[in-house]
Amino acid sequence: DAGVIQSPRHEVTEMGQEVTLRCKPISGHDYLFWYRQTMMRGLELLIYFNNNVPIDDSGMPEDRFSAKMPNASFSTLKIQPSEPRDSAVYFCASSPLRLDEQYFGPGTRLTVT
Amino acid sequence: RKEVEQDPGPFNVPEGATVAFNCTYSNSASQSFFWYRQDCRKEPKLLMSVYSSGNEDGRFTAQLNRASQYISLLIRDSKLSDSATYLCVVIHGFSGGYNKLIFGAGTRLAVHP
Numbered sequence: 001d002a003g004v005i006q007s008p009r010h011e012v013t014e015m016g017q018e019v020t021l022r023c024k025p026i027s028g029h030d031y032l033f034w035y036r037q038t039m040m041r042g043l044e045l046l047i048y049f050n051n052n053v054p055i056d057d058s059g060m061p062e063d064r065f066s067a068k069m070p071n072a073s074f075s076t077l078k079i080q081p082s083e084p085r086d087s088a089v090y091f092c093a094s095s096p097l098r099l100d101e102q103y104f105g106p107g108t109r110l111t112v113t
Numbered sequence: 114r115k116e117v118e119q120d121p122g123p124f125n126v127p128e129g130a131t132v133a134f135n136c137t138y139s140n141s142a143s144q145s146f147f148w149y150r151q152d153c154r155k156e157p158k159l160l161m162s163v164y165s166s167g168n169e170d171g172r173f174t175a176q177l178n179r180a181s182q183y184i185s186l187l188i189r190d191s192k193l194s195d196s197a198t199y200l201c202v203v204i205h206g207f208s209g210g211y212n213k214l215i216f217g218a219g220t221r222l223a224v225h226p
Contacts, residue, residue, distance in 0.1 A: 042218035104156035
């Protein structure tokens with residue numbers, strides 16, 4: 001199995017630009033999670049989906065962030081407009097049946113200048 | 114007060130030492146508990162679940178103390194390869210009818226020769 005795939009692995013953009021992060025979960029996994037990790041705030045759950053439906057989006061920082069899961073094999077996290085404080089590593093994870101056994105992707109390192 | 118708290122460390126220990134970390138949680142209705150391991154600049158990976166009766170996996174022992182609302186991770190005979198950040202995860206039911214998942218900020222372990 002290829003594991004969770006994220007793209008791009010690194011993204012550098014200027015403030016105000018739109019950023020789209022992509023995730024392909026492990027085939028057959030019902031849950032998909034988006035996280036953000038910074039030194040200051042640690043690992044924060046942004047949103048998670050069950051069977052493509054958003055379940056808990058209480059961690060989404062503000063309206064600039066949006067996440068979609070149009071089908072079982074693809075999800076996006078979009079930031080528009082981006083700000084320097086959005087700089088972080090964004091992880092996507094998937095889980096087969098439960099919330100606990102999560103398999104993380106390698107992450108996208110985002111730098112907003 | 115944070116919902117899940119960990120001592121950030123770092124814990125600096127020599128090879129062969131025994132080290133223990135605690136993770137406290139504030140929601141007494143929390144249902145499930147886990148330990149994840151994260152190597153530097155890598156994604157988190159599930160280390161072990163924490164059961165009410167405690168569980169052991171080789172050199173690692175996880176325990177739950179519901180009365181005092183904390184979980185612990187004990188590592189015996191530390192190896193250099195155990196150097197990593199250890200994240201606790203707590204899951205509890207939420208009034209919205211779904212499960213809420215919270216990561217601790219992590220405890221950093223450095224094992225030296």
